[in-house]
Amino acid sequence: MADGTRAALAIAAKDLRLEWRSRSALLSAVVFAALVLVVFNFARDPTAVSTIDLAPSILWVTFGFAAIVALNRAFTVERQHGALAGLLLAPVPRGSIFVGKYLANLVFVGTVELVTLPLFVLFFNIDLTGSLPGLLLIMLLASVGFVAVGTVFSAMAVRTRFAELMLPVLLLPFMVPPLMAAAQATARLLSGRPLSELAGWLRLLSLYDIAFVTLSILIFPAVVDE
Amino acid sequence: MTADLAPARRIIRRGRLLTLLGLVGEVGIFVRALMFTPVEATQGLAQKIFYLHVPAAWSALFLGFGLVGVSSALYLWLEDPRLDRFAASSAEVGVAFSCVMLTTGPIWARPIWGTWWSWDMRLSMTLLLFLLFLGYLSLRSALDDRSERGRYSAVIGVMALVLVPFIHLTVYLFRTLHPQPIVLKPSAPSLPPEMLITLLSGIAVAGVLYLGFVTMRYGIALAREVTEDARHE
Amino acid sequence: MNELPDNGNYMVAGYVVASIIYLVYTVSLFIRAGKAERGER
Numbered sequence A: 001m002a003d004g005t006r007a008a009l010a011i012a013a014k015d016l017r018l019e020w021r022s023r024s025a026l027l028s029a030v031v032f033a034a035l036v037l038v039v040f041n042f043a044r045d046p047t048a049v050s051t052i053d054l055a056p057s058i059l060w061v062t063f064g065f066a067a068i069v070a071l072n073r074a075f076t077v078e079r080q081h082g083a084l085a086g087l088l089l090a091p092v093p094r095g096s097i098f099v100g101k102y103l104a105n106l107v108f109v110g111t112v113e114l115v116t117l118p119l120f121v122l123f124f125n126i127d128l129t130g131s132l133p134g135l136l137l138i139m140l141l142a143s144v145g146f147v148a149v150g151t152v153f154s155a156m157a158v159r160t161r162f163a164e165l166m167l168p169v170l171l172l173p174f175m176v177p178p179l180m181a182a183a184q185a186t187a188r189l190l191s192g193r194p195l196s197e198l199a200g201w202l203r204l205l206s207l208y209d210i211a212f213v214t215l216s217i218l219i220f221p222a223v224v225d226e
Numbered sequence B: 001m002t003a004d005l006a007p008a009r010r011i012i013r014r015g016r017l018l019t020l021l022g023l024v025g026e027v028g029i030f031v032r033a034l035m036f037t038p039v040e041a042t043q044g045l046a047q048k049i050f051y052l053h054v055p056a057a058w059s060a061l062f063l064g065f066g067l068v069g070v071s072s073a074l075y076l077w078l079e080d081p082r083l084d085r086f087a088a089s090s091a092e093v094g095v096a097f098s099c100v101m102l103t104t105g106p107i108w109a110r111p112i113w114g115t116w117w118s119w120d121m122r123l124s125m126t127l128l129l130f131l132l133f134l135g136y137l138s139l140r141s142a143l144d145d146r147s148e149r150g151r152y153s154a155v156i157g158v159m160a161l162v163l164v165p166f167i168h169l170t171v172y173l174f175r176t177l178h179p180q181p182i183v184l185k186p187s188a189p190s191l192p193p194e195m196l197i198t199l200l201s202g203i204a205v206a207g208v209l210y211l212g213f214v215t216m217r218y219g220i221a222l223a224r225e226v227t228e229d230a231r232h233e
Numbered sequence C: 001m002n003e004l005p006d007n008g009n010y011m012v013a014g015y016v017v018a019s020i021i022y023l024v025y026t027v028s029l030f031i032r033a034g035k036a037e038r039g040e041r
Helices: A003-022 A024-043 A051-072 A076-081 A083-089 A094-124 A132-157 A163-190 A195-224 B006-035 B045-078 B081-113 B121-141 B146-177 B193-231 C008-037
Strands: none
Touching: A003 A024, A003 A094, A024 A051, A024 A094, A051 A094, A051 A132, A051 A163, A094 A132, A094 A195, A132 A163, A132 A195, A132 B146, A163 A195, A163 B121, A163 B146, A195 B146, B006 B045, B006 B193, B006 C008, B045 B081, B045 B121, B045 B146, B045 B193, B045 C008, B081 B121, B081 B146, B081 B193, B081 C008, B121 B146, B193 C008
């Protein structure tokens, strides 16, 4: 295994181990997601729009906000202990630092999404028969993209005065294409539309992933280098 | 050490001249659009906002936003502080033109479409880009270190440039898969010559105004930096 | 014979709003330029 890959996996493993040890961040993110779902339910007029029409949008807005909450903690640990400087001094390629952080974030966000999904099914009475694999695919494709951008932005936001506010302000415009595509694809999937109708949206998600993961890997050194 | 503000003053002077030129030009456009351009047959007088709205949009998006993206990419490559200064100036000027665009748009839309806003492709995109501009500027104001500020802004600038085609694609997909009642788009594909001339002159004048604004803003940024550096010595 | 819709007020509003924005921004630039040239912040 190449050194770079080994380093990336080591960084990812370290981050995930830290998260798992305290688990408070994971728990808070899940509780947050659950609360967002509940608030949506209270905030809407049940007679105005049917649940099934709104459900996909609610799901993806929830995932989006939960991802931002999750990403906000991505670099705060490093910042608190000045550990990023240490990491940069080590002979680790910058690309590996990004990939390591990115993988850890992806696992974190993915976990929050997977735990939130059954709550969504429960609260909104969704029938997932036959749709689950497709939904998991959409979740994967969408998350891969915006978590990459979010990883770069959280590294920058953490150095500003209002990090928790700066990250969403910067990231939300970038989440519009993946969240929109994911919501549209989910809506069609859950109403049993044929796969061909999802194809366009899935293609958009894949293209976004390729473009932004590549760009993030290339641009991350500009964020951490002096 | 005393600050040498002469170069900055020269730039500001040039900028003031160009700005005044642009403003005089705008007055000319107002006169031409309001008094010497025929009224559009179906839309009436409100259509004349078109001659302000389109040039402002053009300056905001192609000049303002586009140049922020390009100079950000160049800054990441060349690390020349002038590029960063220019990007910041272009972003602020872009916001100013965007304000004109986003106010004249709905004022024009209300009598023509019957609604202040619609999630039409162009409107959605321009609103999102405006919010990106604002995010860019708020990031800059939250960072004090010049090198960090330059690099981080440039990262946003480049990523925003890559984002644009995706927003385009997303809204296009949304529109084509959601049949909408036909909305009359108040942009005439074939404009009679008097209207075309007014429009093109409007765009040219907005370009001059952009140049004036950006030059002044650049000069201000340079002067501030020079003053700050002198204070630290 | 087509009657033109009566929306002249909107036209005036549009032109007034645009002028205000351009003028306010110009004034802001001129004020900041003056301060910057004098070496103030």
